[in-house]
Amino acid sequence: MAQSAPTPGTSPRQGSGSAWASGGVMFAGVLLLVDGVLAVIKGIAGIASDDVYARINDYTFKFNVTSWGWIHLVLGIVLVIVGVGILKGALWARGVGVGLAALSLIANFMWLPYQPVWAIVSIAIDAFVIWALCTDRTKEAV
Template identity: 30%
Template sequence: MSAPQATGTAPEQTRRPALAGGLLVATGLSDVLAAYGMIRSGSFIVLGEEGLYPIDVTAWSWLHLVAGVAVALAGLVAITGRRGAATVAIGCAVPALAVDLLLLPYAPIRLVLVAALDVAAIRLLLRHRRATGRAG
């Protein structure tokens, strides 16, 4: 049984991980900056039927900060195009996407844009893995 044939041209196969890595670095840095801002700002004030309520999202913000750092580093690894880099990048981007969706009520427009870029990067990495016929 022969190995699967790689589809696409060589420059196209090297551009996918580089573009996906760049997207992941950008979204990771965006998450880091947003999380730092939320940590420094303190509580959100929510208006309810019976008055104002402070909501503290500091713990979620720390989780967001860690996820952003992980995604930015995974993006740098994905740019190298080494074997296993796509798997590592996908493994960091998926939990970061979940954390982004958990914080959606607090910054909806930014998080929708970041989530869309994360999904695009994951799709590029999956297409790269399928085109090269390897798990990395």
Template identity: 35%
Template sequence: MSDERQTAWIGWGWFAAIVILISGAIEILFGILAILLPASQYFTTSEGTTVYYVSLWGWWHLLIGMVLVAAGIALANGRTWARVFAVIVVAVNAVSQLLSLPAQPWWSIIVFALDLVVIYAITVHGRELRAYGRRLTP
């Protein structure tokens, strides 16, 4: 029997895991689209400044998306190391979204805000996932 209580806050942990999985899936989709269907070789803003090379940025999105999905699955399974791993990966994704501001400002702001909420959920309420994960394993 675990000495940790499970409260209603476990929903925050599940919220974090689900948001990480969805975010990872969208990042994978963005990555594949950027790699296979680049509109031009470089992305430019309305002012005409070059932001980044689309194909290279697509590979980055694909990579971070796969890592986010792995972190979400591990977090949902209640692994202790997954909380630290997920916070690091989500923080990297948040920085990546800030770098994407010129290309997609509204989407980047929304994902950045969700990343901050996920980091809060994991750091404040993540222990309960560990207690729940112990009950699931034989």
């Protein structure tokens, strides 16, 4: 039996949201994976040498650079795992991805004085990941 073409303005997948959101989930998985790799690199740099990042004297959220390195390293590893889960289509990874992207966004905001450009790039990535994972409705239970 031939399958009919979807009506204009709809997607062939049942219950899908907008095309932006549907394609955004795959892109969010890739971005979460990239954000995790960047966090691992930031973490290794912070752990390996205290001279890599700027020293901040009077900052409210002041940790030593090695502590920030461990925070970014652990968060990065978990982000990579969840990013792979999203790319494989695991439903658990979407919810966890939103939570971890929010946590990463907060950590990068607190990291802002140490590496402003890198932190802003990571914040933008995290914001898009949160939006994409929250707006897609393609895998909802009926």
